[in-house]
Amino acid sequence: MFADYGLHERLLKALSTLSFKEPTPVQVAAIPPALEGRDLRVTAKTGSGKTAAFVLPLLHRLLQDSKPQAGARVLILLPTRELALQTLKEVERFAQFTFIKAGLVTGGEGYKEQAAALRKNPEVVIGTPGRVLNHLETGSLKLGDIEVLVLDEADRMLDMGLSEDVLKIAKACPQERQTLLFSATAGERGLGQVASAVLRDPQLLLLNRRDDLNENLKQQIITADDVQHKERLLQWLLAHETFEQAMVFTNTRVQADRLAGVLRASAVKAYVLHGEKTQDERKLAVERLRQGSINVLIATDVAARGLDIGGVDLVINFDMPRSGDEYVHRIGRAGRVGQDGLAISLICHTDWNLMSSIERYLKQSFERRQIKELQGSYQ
């Protein structure tokens, strides 16, 4: 129960208004040490509730100990504008019964307006590294009063080449701050380097366990002869499966774009998301999916990371992910709210080794499925 953590009553009131009843596993693991002021390095898959895991402890700190004269006391960094905006909304929801203010500092939006908003002295500043650095350099943002620095989606910030900016920003914050680093995957070696540069004696919380997967999720594989065959299978599946929202994963941008063309030709309402898309295009895709004007999102792993898309109930691995961790991460998006979900992987003969290693990793074997109309030449 959230009340067990001794969180401020205004936060408990917000939690009950938002019908957050029980903390999720990452919240159970992270909230107590975060409240104690420890540095944390947390890995937990998308949709596991990481935002509240850091927002609640930091709002609690601000409420316990108000410092009206201070500048920004909390800085939250995210890789993209849309994630920053999403986090701002989440902070505002939890802070709805408090006087705590939060400000947004992201690229692509009015610099002057942001500088003016910063002059109002929000306790919480949420932003993307590049723009935060700009404001720091021009003096419209000061970090001398920062007590908590949060690096959310840290793996993705690294993927996007933002680690230098992140390190510069961390250096500009007081050394005795608390730092909380969150990521969806354990990340590559680079993440460890950033972590050791910014964290002090961190507690490591690794929640990306294979048994975290939704029990109501069915996992199937369908064999395919080649890419063209996979495309026909995909078209068939999107036409015959019942689903609200589907995500189709590819390993490359080129393949993602190709599929978009293929699906458009078959009148599927699909949208592609990959690293080369602009922030506006990414935002638009998520909005359209929410509104239901599209129901299929084609994405690469990097592009999909961190997006909070609620109702995905079908995940198709057009290309098999390259590791068990990535597989868990992708299909963890299906049936997030405890509903039924279906994950289908299309397997060519070159993917067999990979697939069986993922089965071993998950200690689970996938259901083999055949589609009669589109039977391949090998099984």
Ligand code: ADP
């Ligand atoms: P992550 O950052 O790990 O991808 P989010 O923090 O975005 O996950 O949370 C995913 C969704 O789950 C959000 O819509 C959030 O409001 C909801 N959520 C998080 N924690 C809880 C909880 N304890 N009870 C109910 N809903 C929750």
Ligand code: MG
């Ligand atoms: Mg998140």
